[in-house]
Amino acid sequence: MKHDITQVTLKNGMTVMLKEIHTAPIISSWLWYRVGSRDEATGKTGISHWTEHMMFKGTKKFPANTLDKSISRDGGRWNASTSRDSTRYYETMPAAKIDLALQLEADRMQNSIFREKEVASERTVIISEREGSENEPLFLLSEAVQHAAFRVHPYHHEIIGDMVDLRSITRDDLYTHYRTYYIPNNAILTLAGDFDTKTMLKRARELFEPIPKGKTPPRLARPEPEQKGEVRLTVEGPGETAFTQIAYHFPNATDPDYFPLQVFESLLNGASGLSYKTARLYRALVDKELAVDVSGWSESTIDPYLYRITITHRPGGKKTVEALAALDDEIKKLQDTPVSEEEIQRAVKQARAVFAYGSENITHQAFWMGYTSMFADYRWYTTYLKKLANVTPADLQRVAQKYFRTGNRVVGSYIPKSRGA
């Protein structure tokens, strides 16, 4: 975080963020669009992710089979992903070659073709992607939990979309989606690495500023009403291993409660990116032989989403009830008794280490500028550690009582139905 960033808004409303880092001869470029699975209406679920796939099918200037080869030939790495709140495309290239990535992104913001034939072949690729996920018990469970947690808000459905929509979305649906959301005033370009800011900004202006501004698309948002009581569900499927997933409704990333909850997560399930064998739940469930694993995670989102804890049960599905009871006991302790200042400082040090590991990686640096801009701004990232350090034991106790209520959660159980091989 010692590096300053430059942030500029182009005449067409597009934001450009730049961060010079001269530790390796590499530049990473990310283009972010404010559109994700939350923007999809019923009947069109999965359309953001499918549009992302279509962006690799080429333009007149960069036909499909030349796009990927051009990047790879220059020693670059590229990919894209779709989340609940955004769709992002990145290229990390040897510094001297980054111009190709910028040209490509400026071109495919306006000129992607979406041929009927390619829509048809990509339909089966995406169906195959979903079938691969459906092979996984935890995907099936997680999807069911999410459905139960959101009746109204479009966080209801999985990013990949429902099979019925993947079979019925048309080429025109996809193209309309593309033209609606892929406009400069709905995009952020983030660049990090071995460049000179002035020169790079000039080039970004040359390539992106001529793209005409569009009508800013409204975001779909139907606030989820408060859940009235605990929801329980079961999913049955092949296998021998039972899982339980417990999902608590959680605030969005800019809510003041978000930071105490990050510390809370660290105590309960360990810090993101590190092992978690001394986290409270691991000690209470795994060390006590009530489960073989327990892990948890939340997401930083625009609207309130979920904190999920997944328990992997012991062989034979033993002690599933006891494991959940032990989890409830641990949460109750945190609600009833303030934690020590030392435990909070431990969580802060863990976060500091994780930040240090991330700083080695230029792709990661460009990612964070854009990622945080999707739900807050870059200061969210630069002040993260400070905000964690300011959390008090009283804050923790308060958020434990406010969010970790049984009435605020969905409990899903995966029941294995071994059919014999």
Next chain:
Amino acid sequence: MPTKKQTMSSLPSPQDMHKAVLPNGITVLARANFNSPSISMGGYLPAGAIFESDEKMGLADFTASSLMRGTQTRTFDQIYNELETSGASLGFDSGVHNASFGGRALAEDLPLLLKLLAESLQTPTFPRDEIERLRAQLLTGLALRAQDTSDMADLIFDQMLYKGHPYSRPSEGSIETVQTITRKDLQEFHRLHYGPRGMVIAIVGGIHPRKAVEAVEDVLGGWQVRGQKEAPPLPLLKPLRKPMKRHHTIPGKSQSDLVVGMLGPRRKDPEFMAASLGNSILGQFGMMGRIGDVVRERSGLAYYAYSSLHAGTGPGSWEVNAGVNPSNLGKALGLIEKELQRFVKNGVSKDELADVQAHFIGRLPLSLESNHGVVSALLNIHRHDLGMDYYQRYEGLVSSVIRADVVEAARKYIDPDKLVVATAGP
């Protein structure tokens, strides 16, 4: 758009890579990266599955997984408490030849990381209750493997390709063998096979290389083990005389996985680079190469379809993997077999080869960007005896490959009439 400002990093060279061999046989490799406030560490020692019997399959892996479950000075909880309090990580793994380890920490915590590594290697106590907890975790992992179409296709592929050879066995063992492994087996395996001879450790990050060597010497320099066993030589592998095909049924799954392949070169074989470039054209470059083009892009049959070359100490494998709808299994297999035939018959074009050569050379800065990437590079150089100047020679090694080399390597290994085909799914 490179800047005039000087960037700090360049490719590892004999001038900035440091190598020391301690009197007890441990090799230490180090490279400084003062841009980084952290360090990455990795290494291995010859204590892999090659030493275990068929009846105790999974013993080497179980032993490696047990090392951090308690030592003479610290309990499992104390070990992880020290690590996690510092935001550091450390872990052990095991393969056919070696037990391996890796970790990272803030530079200030390197002594802590090395102390925990040294204790885990030298004085594990295999506490009974911890071993049973671990066993339950391993058995759950094996139950999940039995339900994973990709894992099971890989497993039966190795069983067919490497029949009668140690490479045919999954290093994590089976439910039956893991249930029979005793605490005494673990202690014995550790006593016979863990020692300083043949151990290698690499440290990269915000520390001076000489200090890194001293830090290793402080905690592991005094380690002596009498009678540390030599690994048995790998048996000869009989070449396949006919094609082989096997399906493993996992009911209720919505997707099947397939592996099609054959033996491949060892890392040290002279044709390795030509085969590696050829493989990239076949199933890696761009969107998963030619295989990705026919199976995914043109036919829409799979989300992933690619080829890979697994080249290590012993006979390698050359594999094509794909995940497809069960009803498309035959169609996908047909397309892959046709591509392999074309690859062997016609080789690669001048443009294709030029593309992947540029790719191999151009991607180096990215693969060596992180401390972890450099640790892997140092270990790779050492393990396969590639020479400290390997990255200086790399561009020449890649550029000197010509089309005839690629087709020769392809024909040496790929016989489209003797493919091993493994599938798993409903």
